[in-house]
Amino acid sequence: MAQKSYIIALEEHYYDAEVKRHASGLDAIAAPATVQRLDDLGELRLKEMDEAGIDLQVLSHTMPGLQKLEAETAVPLARRANDRLNEAVRAHPDRFAAFAALPTADPKAAADELERTVGKLGFKGAMVNGLTNGVFLDDKRFWPIFERAQALDVPLYMHPAIPHPAVIDAYYKDYVEKHPGILRAGWGFTVETATQGIRLVLSGLFDAYPRLKIIIGHLGEGLPFYLWRISHGLRGSDGGKSFRDTFCEHFYVTTSGFFSDPALLCCVMEMGIDRILFSVDYPFVDNPPATKWTETLPLCAEDKEKLLNGNAKRLLKL
Amino acid sequence: MARKPYIIALEEHYFDPEVKRHTVGQEPTNAPRIVQRLDDVGELRLREMDEAGIDMQVLSHANPGLQKLDAETAVRLARGANDRLHEKVRTHPDRFAAFSAIPTPDPKAAADELERTVTKLGFKGALVNGLTNGLFLDDKRFWPIFERAQALDVPLYMHPAIPHPAVVEAYYKDYVAQYPSLLRAAWGFTVETATQGLRLVLSGVFDAYPGLKIILGHMGEGLPFYLWRISMGLARDGRGGKSFRDIFCEHFYITTSGFFSDPALLCCMLEMGIDRILFSVDYPFVDNPPGTKWTETLPLCAEDKEKLLNGNARRLLKI
Numbered sequence: 337m338a339q340k341s342y343i344i345a346l347e348e349h350y351y352d353a354e355v356k357r358h359a360s361g362l363d364a365i366a367a368p369a370t371v372q373r374l375d376d377l378g379e380l381r382l383k384e385m386d387e388a389g390i391d392l393q394v395l396s397h398t399m400p401g402l403q404k405l406e407a408e409t410a411v412p413l414a415r416r417a418n419d420r421l422n423e424a425v426r427a428h429p430d431r432f433a434a435f436a437a438l439p440t441a442d443p444k445a446a447a448d449e450l451e452r453t454v455g456k457l458g459f460k461g462a463m464v465n466g467l468t469n470g471v472f473l474d475d476k477r478f479w480p481i482f483e484r485a486q487a488l489d490v491p492l493y494m495h496p497a498i499p500h501p502a503v504i505d506a507y508y509k510d511y512v513e514k515h516p517g518i519l520r521a522g523w524g525f526t527v528e529t530a531t532q533g534i535r536l537v538l539s540g541l542f543d544a545y546p547r548l549k550i551i552i553g554h555l556g557e558g559l560p561f562y563l564w565r566i567s568h569g570l571r572g573s574d575g576g577k578s579f580r581d582t583f584c585e586h587f588y589v590t591t592s593g594f595f596s597d598p599a600l601l602c603c604v605m606e607m608g609i610d611r612i613l614f615s616v617d618y619p620f621v622d623n624p625p626a627t628k629w630t631e632t633l634p635l636c637a638e639d640k641e642k643l644l645n646g647n648a649k650r651l652l653k654l
Numbered sequence: 655m656a657r658k659p660y661i662i663a664l665e666e667h668y669f670d671p672e673v674k675r676h677t678v679g680q681e682p683t684n685a686p687r688i689v690q691r692l693d694d695v696g697e698l699r700l701r702e703m704d705e706a707g708i709d710m711q712v713l714s715h716a717n718p719g720l721q722k723l724d725a726e727t728a729v730r731l732a733r734g735a736n737d738r739l740h741e742k743v744r745t746h747p748d749r750f751a752a753f754s755a756i757p758t759p760d761p762k763a764a765a766d767e768l769e770r771t772v773t774k775l776g777f778k779g780a781l782v783n784g785l786t787n788g789l790f791l792d793d794k795r796f797w798p799i800f801e802r803a804q805a806l807d808v809p810l811y812m813h814p815a816i817p818h819p820a821v822v823e824a825y826y827k828d829y830v831a832q833y834p835s836l837l838r839a840a841w842g843f844t845v846e847t848a849t850q851g852l853r854l855v856l857s858g859v860f861d862a863y864p865g866l867k868i869i870l871g872h873m874g875e876g877l878p879f880y881l882w883r884i885s886m887g888l889a890r891d892g893r894g895g896k897s898f899r900d901i902f903c904e905h906f907y908i909t910t911s912g913f914f915s916d917p918a919l920l921c922c923m924l925e926m927g928i929d930r931i932l933f934s935v936d937y938p939f940v941d942n943p944p945g946t947k948w949t950e951t952l953p954l955c956a957e958d959k960e961k962l963l964n965g966n967a968r969r970l971l972k973i
Binding site for chain 2: 470472474475500502503505506507508510511514515516517518520521522523525526527528531534535538539554555558560561562563564565566568569570573579593594595596597598599601602605606621
């Protein structure tokens with residue numbers, strides 16, 4: 337029996353008590369078992385990590401985080417929430433690391449908060465949840481955040497949130513009541529976050545910041561599968577550098593909430609194992625099915641180590 | 655050197671001259687090279703099939719077809735367009751077969767036209783291009799079409815068109831001028847047509863019509879990749895019953911149109927099996943030779959390659 341691998345999980349969520357009070361309507365999370373676990377950064381969480389063999393969680397605020405708040409609310413709240421998160425990490429520094437919550441409604445302040453949390457608190461990057469008050473993050477107003485991420489050499493994690501209301505109305509509303517998952521992990525999350533990834537590439541952001549690193553969860557929201565077709569569709573208007581080239585140079589993907597051999601193998605073939613990182617999506621997804629899945633993966637030991645910890649250590653400098 | 659396999663291509667488009675006049679401004683392309691090929695169902699097309707080793711094309715009208723017309727115009731045009739298409743097929747019955755253009759704005763008339771074209775003209779099913787005046791086809795008003803497709807035992811091919819204007823506004827408009835294909839093959843087509851597939855499953859149409867068969871192009875618009883995640887995401891809704899995966903793999907067939915990727919194909923094979931994957935090019939939006947060349951290097955055994963290139967199409971379309 338081989339020694340158990342050290343396991344780092346990258347997209348693991350919690351609730352800040354004060355940020356949580358701002359979430360209402362579709363953004364509120366209802367399931368009591370999930371809320372209980374989002375609220376817990378101690379005993380219960382550590383027990384469930386132990387049970388599944390997860391050594392380190394990189395913590396991030398659950399959706400929608402600060403992305404739907406006005407700037408004047410989001411900026412001071414970000415500081416308080418990140419400081420509280422830092423306390424939780426400091427209580428268990430061998431078990432937790434953190435991604436910052438950024439007040440993207442004020443891009444300059446968001447860049448400053450990223451710098452403060454990385455420089456002063458040792459955070460590993462930041463996670464952004466969906467659109468910022470309806471605007472995709474490739475909009476030029478947000479580029480100071482990317483500029484700072486490159487300067488600090490930390491990745492930005494693009495996480496979904498409830499989709500744009502106009503898209504819900506056009507594509508999903510007939511099924512929302514009976515199948516609420518259509519807005520979330522069932523489909524709507526995927527479409528919007530994959531669209532965010534494509535828009536980042538088209539925006540020219542990676543020409544401006546050639547060392548920028550982006551993480552997308554849920555096996556890249558499917559973008560690795562589509563690399564051939566998207567690149568083919570954009571040929572002739574891509575200025576010579578294909579979508580595939582830009583994507584594979586700047587993007588990392590995680591396995592959060594997506595424990596599928598065929599999908600993982602497709603990602604390995606398209607991107608290589610060095611850009612794929614283990615995640616669970618706790619507590620929306622339970623830990624044990626995730627770590628159990630990795631035990632049966634058709635990967636050599638070296639590649640499995642990369643997936644479970646090596647790539648995260650390198651990307652997040654753990 | 656092995657004998658060249660017989661090759662059937664399933665999602666191959668043309669323009670009917672009269673339908674074209676009624677969809678001015680909605681054409682899928684202005685590129686003269688592609689328009690010339692959409693207009694041609696004769697010498698040029700046959701030559702380019704020969705050059706790439708394609709033995710048979712199943713012809714279908716390019717988007718948006720009849721889906722964005724008023725009901726009266728759509729019903730009137732459908733009959734003439736399908737009759738003209740039938741003439742083209744009759745001229746080269748060993749090289750062409752056809753999917754019907756159906757006037758979905760009038761669902762009952764669309765069901766009748768499907769029946770007429772299948773039983774009287776020998777068509778192999780129908781291809782629908784995107785939303786019908788903004789409505790997804792899972793809306794109950796369209797179920798008579800699915801009922802008839804089941805009764806006739808023919809598949810319906812769900813093809814994309816330019817996405818819903820509200821989604822273009824919310825997701826794509828900032829990049830449309832510089833990257834027009836963002837609305838089309840690069841992304842917008844994919845999202846809307848995959849959403850159509852997902853909605854069909856959620857609608858319960860396959861409970862009502864358990865023999866119904868749906869074809870999605872472009873490697874199933876990516877749905878095979880997502881089967882695990884979609885099934886999990888929807889299972890949380892606690893509705894019970896069959897999983898998304900089970901319904902999808904029972905009722906859907908996919909084609910390789912415009913998507914010649916080994917990793918994507920292998921992912922689809924692992925999820926759906928080779929029996930549900932059919933070769934297509936997406937001519938003339940995509941050239942034939944890269945399509946057939948790609949199949950020569952596929953890591954498939956000869957038997958599975960035959961299924962992909964012709965066997966599955968023969969079985970599904972009764973060719």
